[in-house]
Amino acid sequence: MQINDQQLKSFLLDVGLIDEKKLEEALKKSSKSGRKLEEIIIKDKLVSKDKVDKLKAYVLGIPFIDLTQEDIPKEIIEVIPEPVARKYQVIAFKREGRELKVAMIDPSDLQILDFIRKKTGFEIVPCLTNEESVKYVLKQYQRSLEAEFGDIIQCEEKSEEGILTGDKNLKNEKKGEDDVDLKKEAEDMPIVKIVDTLLKHAVVEGASDIHIEPEERDVVARYRVDGILHDAMTLPLKVLPGIVARIKILANLKIDEHRLPQDGRFKIKTPDYKVAFRVSVLPVFDGEKIVMRLLDESSKNLNLEQIGFSKRDLKVVEISAKKPNGMVLVTGPTGSGKTTTLYTILSVLNTPEVNISTLEDPVEYRMPRVNQTQINPKIGLSFASGLRTLLRQDPDVIMVGEIRDHETAEMAIHSALTGHLVLSTLHTNSASGTLPRLLEMGIESFLLASTTNVIIAQRLVRKVCPDCKKGYHLDEAMLKKLSELYDLEIIMKILKQRKIIKSSSSDYKKVLLDLEFFKGEGCNHCHQRGYKGRVGIFEVMEITDEIKKLLSKSAGAEILEEKALEEGMTTIVQDGFSKAVQGITSIEEVMRVTRE
Numbered sequence: 001m002q003i004n005d006q007q008l009k010s011f012l013l014d015v016g017l018i019d020e021k022k023l024e025e026a027l028k029k030s031s032k033s034g035r036k037l038e039e040i041i042i043k044d045k046l047v048s049k050d051k052v053d054k055l056k057a058y059v060l061g062i063p064f065i066d067l068t069q070e071d072i073p074k075e076i077i078e079v080i081p082e083p084v085a086r087k088y089q090v091i092a093f094k095r096e097g098r099e100l101k102v103a104m105i106d107p108s109d110l111q112i113l114d115f116i117r118k119k120t121g122f123e124i125v126p127c128l129t130n131e132e133s134v135k136y137v138l139k140q141y142q143r144s145l146e147a148e149f150g151d152i153i154q155c156e157e158k159s160e161e162g163i164l165t166g167d168k169n170l171k172n173e174k175k176g177e178d179d180v181d182l183k184k185e186a187e188d189m190p191i192v193k194i195v196d197t198l199l200k201h202a203v204v205e206g207a208s209d210i211h212i213e214p215e216e217r218d219v220v221a222r223y224r225v226d227g228i229l230h231d232a233m234t235l236p237l238k239v240l241p242g243i244v245a246r247i248k249i250l251a252n253l254k255i256d257e258h259r260l261p262q263d264g265r266f267k268i269k270t271p272d273y274k275v276a277f278r279v280s281v282l283p284v285f286d287g288e289k290i291v292m293r294l295l296d297e298s299s300k301n302l303n304l305e306q307i308g309f310s311k312r313d314l315k316v317v318e319i320s321a322k323k324p325n326g327m328v329l330v331t332g333p334t335g336s337g338k339t340t341t342l343y344t345i346l347s348v349l350n351t352p353e354v355n356i357s358t359l360e361d362p363v364e365y366r367m368p369r370v371n372q373t374q375i376n377p378k379i380g381l382s383f384a385s386g387l388r389t390l391l392r393q394d395p396d397v398i399m400v401g402e403i404r405d406h407e408t409a410e411m412a413i414h415s416a417l418t419g420h421l422v423l424s425t426l427h428t429n430s431a432s433g434t435l436p437r438l439l440e441m442g443i444e445s446f447l448l449a450s451t452t453n454v455i456i457a458q459r460l461v462r463k464v465c466p467d468c469k470k471g472y473h474l475d476e477a478m479l480k481k482l483s484e485l486y487d488l489e490i491i492m493k494i495l496k497q498r499k500i501i502k503s504s505s506s507d508y509k510k511v512l513l514d515l516e517f518f519k520g521e522g523c524n525h526c527h528q529r530g531y532k533g534r535v536g537i538f539e540v541m542e543i544t545d546e547i548k549k550l551l552s553k554s555a556g557a558e559i560l561e562e563k564a565l566e567e568g569m570t571t572i573v574q575d576g577f578s579k580a581v582q583g584i585t586s587i588e589e590v591m592r593v594t595r596e
Contacts, residue, residue, distance in 0.1 A: 023041075029044075062126055067133035068132065072137065086138055088109065090102050093137075100123070135272075190239075195250075211224070212291075213289050219237055244288050251277070262279075301343075301344065308538065310578070313570070316540050320453040326421060330342055331429075336458050343367065358400075359400050359401055360375070384405070384407035409438055413448070439554060454543060455541045456538055456539075458537065461534065463534060463535050470519060476513075489508045492511055495577060517580055537576040537593070539569060542569070547567075573590070
């Protein structure tokens with residue numbers, strides 16, 4: 001039995017979970033958009049997803065089970081083969097005597113229940129679950145990298161032929177023979193399996209990058225997950241030529257070029273995910289190193305609140321981004337999430353009434369209705385020359401990937417002066433340091449004062465895993481360490497003003513020692529790391545009239561920051577402490593990304 005919208009409406013009203021007027025509005029939205037009523041009421045936070053799931057289970061007369069909270073033995077999961085579990089969205093999670101409990105999205109599918117009963121010989125007890133639960137358990141079908149690679153390597157080492165046999169010392173092989181056989185090696189089944197497994201596990205683990213690094217005796221594969229590199233697997237050095245050739249073929253690169261760096265791209269699309277891989281090949285002493293950046297094209301656009309902006313900062317950014325002209329600048333080191341912030345702002349501005357054009361190096365994500373151009377200095381298409389051309393394309397909003405030199409900065413300023421909204425990035429450590437950097441590039445101070453709307457400085461911190469989060473208090477040793485790094489008295493004062501800390505004590509050390517901070521102990525949900533996902537910590541400098549006056553006098557970074565703080569700006573460190581107190585991240589993470 002499937003519950004349709006009208007039945008769901010009746011049940012919601014019967015149990016008093018929702019106001020009738022709000023429910024009617026949700027039904028209208030549902031009919032207009034073609035989306036299910038369940039999806040609308042959950043997204044609009046009219047009823048929690050947990051309550052809707054439990055209501056459906058109650059109506060069906062069966063239990064609801066959240067599989068993400070269950071510790072399911074591997075032998076129970078594997079009672080139902082992965083292809084069946086994936087196709088029919090059915091998971092075995094508990095066995096009691098001759099009874100096998102299975103969780104399903106559609107418990108009314110009697111055909112699959114009968115099939116499982118006949119194949120297993122158990123009496124089947126169906127329970128209701130949701131898509132998130134099923135996806136979570138399907139990941140547990142994935143075998144470990146060690147197991148998969150071990151099978152492949154052992155199988156091939158028994159063979160008399162193939163890529164994994166032969167002289168252990170590759171340096172003694174003739175280069176010409178290697179080049180002739182590269183394509184054959186790249187198409188060899190063990191190599192195909194190794195590369196496919198590396199890519200698949202990287203996607204499953206949520207990695208942002210894959211590093212394949214040759215060393216003197218072996219090849220190390222590492223994944224960057226939530227900004228931190230982790231060893232994934234060590235392979236024999238003899239498989240390196242085949243792996244490199246396979247990835248070069250996928251990325252449409254020259255397989256016989258070993259002396260020069262190469263860049264390429266390829267995509268993998270499955271029913272579960274759609275990921276683009278940006279490939280960089282670099283010759284190193286022991287061979288060729290490969291780094292692949294994973295770009296999840298199936299992920300949904302985030303909003304400004306989800307990436308970590310506080311209420312005050314969110315308001316400033318929204319007002320500044322909706323001005324018809326001027327510059328919105330995002331700054332921070334490489335890997336601090338600047339591009340994500342720019343894309344998020346673009347998604348807010350992206351409406352049919354607006355013409356948006358971008359210049360990027362490279363184009364990271366495809367956005368509908370946005371004209372994206374990748375720069376190519378080899379043919380003279382730089383940020384500056386591309387920007388000059390874009391101005392003849394009647395844009396309303398322009399995104400320039402990075403301001404690197406005087407010419408690009410001058411063109412960006414000119415674009416902002418002539419009625420365009422310009423979004424761009426720079427590499428500086430703080431918001432206040434951005435304006436002096438542009439002055440150093442030769443931009444006149446009065447031009448900066450009249451065109452800059454807002455400057456956002458940011459870092460990325462890992463979020464504490466919600467499934468193994470545990471509270472703790474700082475000890476004297478940690479307090480001393482923090483005191484050496486930060487002005488804790490000012491930080492505590494700011495957090496009190498923002499009502500994040502409610503203590504009335506004026507002794508900031510006592511307040512800190514009384515505060516509860518959080519860290520993850522490690523669990524299956526976070527691969528025993530204690531962290532899951534990342535969020536931004538920000539400082540948002542609004543270019544107010546007072547700051548414009550200082551800027552027109554070529555004021556330094558310290559004076560500009562002092563004035564911005566007077567006007568309510570929160571520094572990156574203060575925002576980091578705020579998120580640590582709220583249990584979003586840990587104090588250790590804030591220290592990791594803000595120590596200079």
